[in-house]
Amino acid sequence: MANPEAVLTDVTGRDGFQMEKEWIPTDRKVEILNGILASGVKRLEATSFVSPKAVPQLKDAKEVLARINRGDAEIIVLVPNLKGAELAREAGADKINFVLSISETHNQKNVRRTVEESLGQLNEITGVFSPERIVLSLGTTFGCPFEGLYPVDKVQAVIEKVADMGLSQITLCDTTGMANPKQVTEFVRTLSARFPEQRFALHLHNTRGMGLANLIAGYQEGIRHFDAALGGIGGCPFAPGASGNVALDDVAHMLELMDVETGADLEGLIGTAGRMQEILGYELPGQVMKAGPAKTVHTV
Amino acid sequence: MANPEAVLTDVTGRDGFQMEKEWIPTDRKVEILNGILASGVKRLEATSFVSPKAVPQLKDAKEVLARINRGDAEIIVLVPNLKGAELAREAGADKINFVLSISETHNQKNVRRTVEESLGQLNEITGVFSPERIVLSLGTTFGCPFEGLYPVDKVQAVIEKVADMGLSQITLCDTTGMANPKQVTEFVRTLSARFPEQRFALHLHNTRGMGLANLIAGYQEGIRHFDAALGGIGGCPFAPGASGNVALDDVAHMLELMDVETGADLEGLIGTAGRMQEILGYELPGQVMKAGPAKTVHTV
Numbered sequence: 001m002a003n004p005e006a007v008l009t010d011v012t013g014r015d016g017f018q019m020e021k022e023w024i025p026t027d028r029k030v031e032i033l034n035g036i037l038a039s040g041v042k043r044l045e046a047t048s049f050v051s052p053k054a055v056p057q058l059k060d061a062k063e064v065l066a067r068i069n070r071g072d073a074e075i076i077v078l079v080p081n082l083k084g085a086e087l088a089r090e091a092g093a094d095k096i097n098f099v100l101s102i103s104e105t106h107n108q109k110n111v112r113r114t115v116e117e118s119l120g121q122l123n124e125i126t127g128v129f130s131p132e133r134i135v136l137s138l139g140t141t142f143g144c145p146f147e148g149l150y151p152v153d154k155v156q157a158v159i160e161k162v163a164d165m166g167l168s169q170i171t172l173c174d175t176t177g178m179a180n181p182k183q184v185t186e187f188v189r190t191l192s193a194r195f196p197e198q199r200f201a202l203h204l205h206n207t208r209g210m211g212l213a214n215l216i217a218g219y220q221e222g223i224r225h226f227d228a229a230l231g232g233i234g235g236c237p238f239a240p241g242a243s244g245n246v247a248l249d250d251v252a253h254m255l256e257l258m259d260v261e262t263g264a265d266l267e268g269l270i271g272t273a274g275r276m277q278e279i280l281g282y283e284l285p286g287q288v289m290k291a292g293p294a295k296t297v298h299t300v
Numbered sequence: 301m302a303n304p305e306a307v308l309t310d311v312t313g314r315d316g317f318q319m320e321k322e323w324i325p326t327d328r329k330v331e332i333l334n335g336i337l338a339s340g341v342k343r344l345e346a347t348s349f350v351s352p353k354a355v356p357q358l359k360d361a362k363e364v365l366a367r368i369n370r371g372d373a374e375i376i377v378l379v380p381n382l383k384g385a386e387l388a389r390e391a392g393a394d395k396i397n398f399v400l401s402i403s404e405t406h407n408q409k410n411v412r413r414t415v416e417e418s419l420g421q422l423n424e425i426t427g428v429f430s431p432e433r434i435v436l437s438l439g440t441t442f443g444c445p446f447e448g449l450y451p452v453d454k455v456q457a458v459i460e461k462v463a464d465m466g467l468s469q470i471t472l473c474d475t476t477g478m479a480n481p482k483q484v485t486e487f488v489r490t491l492s493a494r495f496p497e498q499r500f501a502l503h504l505h506n507t508r509g510m511g512l513a514n515l516i517a518g519y520q521e522g523i524r525h526f527d528a529a530l531g532g533i534g535g536c537p538f539a540p541g542a543s544g545n546v547a548l549d550d551v552a553h554m555l556e557l558m559d560v561e562t563g564a565d566l567e568g569l570i571g572t573a574g575r576m577q578e579i580l581g582y583e584l585p586g587q588v589m590k591a592g593p594a595k596t597v598h599t600v
Contacts, residue, residue, distance in 0.1 A: 180557035209587035239591035291539035
């Protein structure tokens with residue numbers, strides 16, 4: 001019997017592309033995202049309706065959204081505020097992702113607001129998207145480069161304030177790759193017990209090599225929703241040269257080996273990752289795209 | 301209370317250096333290994349007494365062994381045969397590591413012997429080193445690129461033949477990085493139950509990104525001995541560009557975050573990894589040497 005399925009949300013178009021300094025032509029963005037969709041990934045955080053001044057790479061958000069082959073996939077876009085939510089609605093997004101950092105320092109740097117002000121924005125946005133169409137991403141859930149590692153109480157205190165909203169999902173984000181498997185186990189166990197009705201997801205970075213170990217720790221505690229970016233792009237400005245998001249292709253590969261159904265076609269993902277590597281012009285952190293699937297038998 | 305400690309065996313000098321095509325001067329080898337020893341690592345597989353024709357990089361095995369600052373560390377050397385064992389004894393190795401591949405195909409390619417012939421060699425070698433001073437490494441324990449993934453029965457059948465020898469340790473080696481956490485859990489659980497008196501260790505490669513996830517899976521099943529190579533060097537000729545051994549620095553970092561005592565000094569390891577990167581002249585796969593420890597707090 002197969003284990004319960006896991007749902008992968010590809011964040012290449014948002015958390016991946018937003019870190020790329022060289023302009024990626026809209027055609028190429030659409031090509032990559034369509035390759036991911038064609039590989040059977042059913043949830044895509046495709047882009048972000050943010051200020052083009054803040055993130056010029058994503059200024060083509062509307063066009064990308066209009067041109068990808070959505071099929072029956074669920075398309076999510078990140079929005080930082082009410083205006084973004086309105087644009088996302090006009091552009092026909094299925095859901096929006098609103099990010100709020102547990103770290104006051106990080107939240108100030110990221111959106112120039114206090115956590116309390118961000119919570120106010122979240123409430124305003126429910127006038128545009130109903131809560132069951134809102135994903136809340138808690139940035140720096142496990143710790144912040146400026147404040148250190150966090151105890152779970154700090155995160156729980158923030159979730160208490162939104163627990164009765166009926167949000168579609170709360171994503172625990174290890175934004176800068178600081179979490180370890182023991183911490184993930186503790187956080188997920190505590191939060192799932194305290195908020196049994198709330199769906200939680202994990203957004204993990206491989207900055208310090210622990211991405212897949214943390215994913216397994218979360219899976220063991222019942223998490224079934226995971227963010228990932230093709231080829232492991234993305235990353236953290238404080239860790240030059242280190243890996244970015246957990247690689248969608250590596251995650252799909254590991255889960256397939258473990259008989260956890262994801263619906264993703266590994267060959268399609270590896271092919272698309274190779275094409276994206278050509279487009280971006282540098283070696284991506286993904287490992288399976290280099291080594292090939294473990295199940296491949298070579299001739300002597 | 302701290303969790304039970306884990307013992308890390310550094311294999312930089314053997315599984316790491318043997319994959320390097322450019323000659324590493326003996327002085328530099330000694331410098332790197334002394335850096336690792338000075339960082340508190342208490343077990344070192346320092347080199348290999350193999351034919352200099354087969355592995356020219358390790359032709360200075362005797363000199364390396366004579367020059368490193370052994371202190372109270374346990375020094376292990378790999379030997380492929382009786383002659384190697386005799387050289388290792390003369391050179392004053394504390395223990396030897398004898399490798400036998402579960403895969404007949406891989407064993408033939410690696411040492412040009414059948415598995416049965418290798419078992420015969422192992423018996424011969426006990427005339428030079430007593431079994432409690434012999435580590436048996438089972439190459440391709442989890443699968444072989446030429447034969448596919450293995451069921452645990454195949455490995456158990458080989459271990460049955462050596463189970464009453466009283467070997468110091470049996471190391472389950474994921475030689476080409478094919479194992480996944482579910483498989484590691486199953487293998488370790490089955491083999492530990494079947495051979496409760498035998499100490500098992502894990503030798504993991506990060507070829508497909510699963511190295512640390514596999515390590516945690518083994519730790520959860522009671523494994524306390526792990527091989528690793530500084531900076532994640534080593535690797536597999538079938539996976540160009542992919543990662544090598546799990547990185548000693550990344551393993552020590554993760555275990556420290558999880559309150560598992562290893563005795564290793566992270567700063568010392570990171571410093572030595574940086575120095576080794578200069579010597580080898582290319583970017584190493586290790587992540588913490590790029591991103592820094594998760595506990596480091598940055599100023600805003």
